[in-house]
Amino acid sequence: MESTVDLIIFALLISVAVSIPLALSHDNAEIITERYAASFARNTLVALLNTPAEQFGGFSYRFFFNSPEFRVPFIESFTRRKLDHKTIAQLLAEDALLNLRLTIDNSKIGPIWSGQEMDEKLRIFLKSLLDNLVGGRFGYRLRAKATPVEVPFVCLDFDLVVENLYPARAKLCSETLLLSLPAAENELTALLGSPSVAGSPWPPVADPIIEISLELWSR
Amino acid sequence: MTLHVGEDLLSTLAAVLLLSLLLAAVVDYHQSYLKRQQDFEDFNLALNTAETLINGALAPPDKSPGLAAISPERLENFSRILFSRGVGAKVEIRTLSDELLYVQKQGVPWEDSFYLSSSVSLPLALLDENGSVRLCELIVKIWRK
Known part of the structure; x- marks a missing residue:
């Protein structure tokens, strides 16, 4: 009977020894998955930002007249902006400029120009595009964030989030690209037009940038 | 020392x-550990x-x-170098609608003597000859001797 007990202990010891490389191999699987996800995210971001909207069925939106009474063909064609030729990077930059939110002394003033139609359409466009390109393999969260002006009491910022995290389990990676915003800081300052803002000493920082990050999540 | 036939036989059988x-x-x-390790290495290689293709031969x-x-020419050279190191590769570039734009095989005629290792696909912004950009998918399949 004693020898059986010894044998069971021996078997247990060997099982533990065998399970160590198996656990290591599980770690390897995670490392490889994360590496692939990071490479996929990086290439997706770079490829997306360089590809024109016409590759994904085109992008257009109505500006100025957005109420239903103006939805007659003549006015619609007149007010519709077709931006098929623009790359996703250019669309994001334009959306950021048209939808900058002003915050003064912690109270949000809202977008300083009316570009909400573009913002809504761009979110839908990006969601459909990413669902098609990434959604089959990973959960995702795309975030475009810009803080072109930030001084005491006044902040101009832009934040766009498009995500599909259902059913996502764990974050695999996050890749970020920086785009320069095609507007000089003094132009943004002048557009604010407030004497208190205009009188403030703007910090001499580099060109405003948009930070575009893509997170991938395992499904 | 006494021999207990029933008990000792049972213990021996159990052991x-x-x-x-x-x-x-x-x-x-x-x-299974070796197989998994091999799969990881192959996927890593792919x-x-x-x-390397995206940053080099396709740049x-x-x-x-x-x-x-x-x-x-550059893709062929790259595949030849890879093949000389015992790795056969098939490089495909497809549009998102699955239209095949380019295929490059090296080592695939000897596919039988190789075994299919792994394949990887990555998105790619492809520049046409006329200067327009298309979103495509690069698919790399590799075989090893």
Whole structure:
């Protein structure tokens, strides 16, 4: 009977020894998955930002007249902006400029120009595009964030989030690209037009940038 | 020393059975471990190959960041170098609608003597000859001797 007990202990010891490389191999699987996800995210971001909207069925939106009474063909064609030729990077930059939110002394003033139609359409466009390109393999969260002006009491910022995290389990990676915003800081300052803002000493920082990050999540 | 036939025989049988089970489990675990390790290495190789292609053989001559251009000569050279190191590769570039734009095979005629290792696909912004950009997918399949 004693020898059986010894044998069971021996078997247990060997099982533990065998399970160590198996656990290591599980770690390897995670490392490889994360590496692939990071490479996929990086290439997706770079490829997306360089590809024109016409590759994904085109992008257009109505500006100025957005109420239903103006939805007659003549006015619609007149007010519709077709931006098929623009790359996703250019669309994001334009959306950021048209939808900058002003915050003064912690109270949000809202977008300083009316570009909400573009913002809504761009979110839908990006969601459909990413669902098609990434959604089959990973959960995702795309975030475009810009803080072109930030001084005491006044902040101009832009934040766009498009995500599909259902059913996502764990974050695999996050890749970020920086785009320069095609507007000089003094132009943004002048557009604010407030004497208190205009009188403030703007910090001499580099060109405003948009930070575009893509997170991938395992499904 | 006394011999208890029933008890000792049962113990021996139990010991042999346990040992056999353990041995079978260890062999099976070891084989699956080796197979997984091989799969990881192959997938890693396929991913490295795809990344090297995007950053090297597919990079346009003017080095436009983030864009790719098909250069059959450079792709062939790359595949030949890979093949000389015992790795067969098939490089495909497909549009998102699955239209095949380019295929490059090296080592595939000897596919039978190789075994399919792994394949990787990555998105790619492909620059056409007329200057327009298309979103495509780069698919790299590799075989090893």
